[in-house]
Amino acid sequence: MKINIISVGTLSKEFQVIFDDYIKKINFYSNVNLIKIKEFKSNNKDLIIKNETMAILEKIPKNSKVFLCSLNAEQYSSEKFALFLQEDNISFVIGGSHGVDEKMFKGAWKINFSKMTFPHQLFHLMLIEQIYRGFSILNNKIYHK
Amino acid sequence: MKINIISVGTLSKEFQVIFDDYIKKINFYSNVNLIKIKEFKSNNKDLIIKNETMAILEKIPKNSKVFLCSLNAEQYSSEKFALFLQEDNISFVIGGSHGVDEKMFKGAWKINFSKMTFPHQLFHLMLIEQIYRGFSILNNKIYHK
Numbered sequence: 001m002k003i004n005i006i007s008v009g010t011l012s013k014e015f016q017v018i019f020d021d022y023i024k025k026i027n028f029y030s031n032v033n034l035i036k037i038k039e040f041k042s043n044n045k046d047l048i049i050k051n052e053t054m055a056i057l058e059k060i061p062k063n064s065k066v067f068l069c070s071l072n073a074e075q076y077s078s079e080k081f082a083l084f085l086q087e088d089n090i091s092f093v094i095g096g097s098h099g100v101d102e103k104m105f106k107g108a109w110k111i112n113f114s115k116m117t118f119p120h121q122l123f124h125l126m127l128i129e130q131i132y133r134g135f136s137i138l139n140n141k142i143y144h145k
Numbered sequence: 146m147k148i149n150i151i152s153v154g155t156l157s158k159e160f161q162v163i164f165d166d167y168i169k170k171i172n173f174y175s176n177v178n179l180i181k182i183k184e185f186k187s188n189n190k191d192l193i194i195k196n197e198t199m200a201i202l203e204k205i206p207k208n209s210k211v212f213l214c215s216l217n218a219e220q221y222s223s224e225k226f227a228l229f230l231q232e233d234n235i236s237f238v239i240g241g242s243h244g245v246d247e248k249m250f251k252g253a254w255k256i257n258f259s260k261m262t263f264p265h266q267l268f269h270l271m272l273i274e275q276i277y278r279g280f281s282i283l284n285n286k287i288y289h290k
Contacts, residue, residue, distance in 0.1 A: 014163050021159075075260040114259040115220040122274055129267055 001030040002089055003131065006059050007124065008037045008052050008096035015121040022128040029135040030085075032128070035059050037096075045098050053101040056093055064091040066108035068100070069127065071117070073110035082134035084109070092127060094120070146175040147234055148276065151204050152269065153182045153197050153241035160266040167273040174280040175230075177273070180204050182241075190243050198246040201238055209236040211253035213245070214272065216262070218255035227279035229254070237272060239265070 011019060023032050040051040060066060065087045097120065113126055156164060168177050185196040205211060210232045242265065258271055
């Protein structure tokens, strides 16, 4: 069981501490590998999206089931999200601040977390927490809300 | 302009640091007052809900417009959420892990952030970030995603 999180941009020390704490807890169930992509600098938004999308695609391991965190997708309850974690080899993709070229991710599942827009760093915590919650649900662990 | 966040339970040091950082940024637009209610200890879930609900109600300032963060409510985009912040005196209520007795909050607006369940501490960050984002939207500030 292996989970990759492929994302554009960095985490500040304060967010990294909380993120790493969840990773440690999840390690009991699965390895989590955070693959960071450097933000592409340009004044041309389309060029940023194109380059960051290509950089992400290169990092997706072969035979990995891809989940794209998207503003234009269905929402799932934590219980339904947990079921996705039964796949053997998963890659979650978090785009940069301009998003990704979604049509390049053929066969990917899309997931939306909220109608609201959340910043990159906070979204990392939301995703990693749901992964931890998901494993707790699958393993019938009581997990305090 | 004054915003109260009335919530049950505590924040760990790691979460408090990030929360306080948002408070500092919001101070430019509004005072934010975090009012913490102690968790009520009991094996009786109904008793916990009843006592925590009463403790919250006592802390809501007079004439404050109440927004109840609820699992059973409508979701709003960040742009629509921002419009709520135009009220002069607002209280956001975050219940404990068993929730609150919602029917006791007569006249309150209810807001849902996600179909997913998030833990208490992380939800504090999600709420305070949306408040900051909301003021940035109302004041036409560019705010990096």
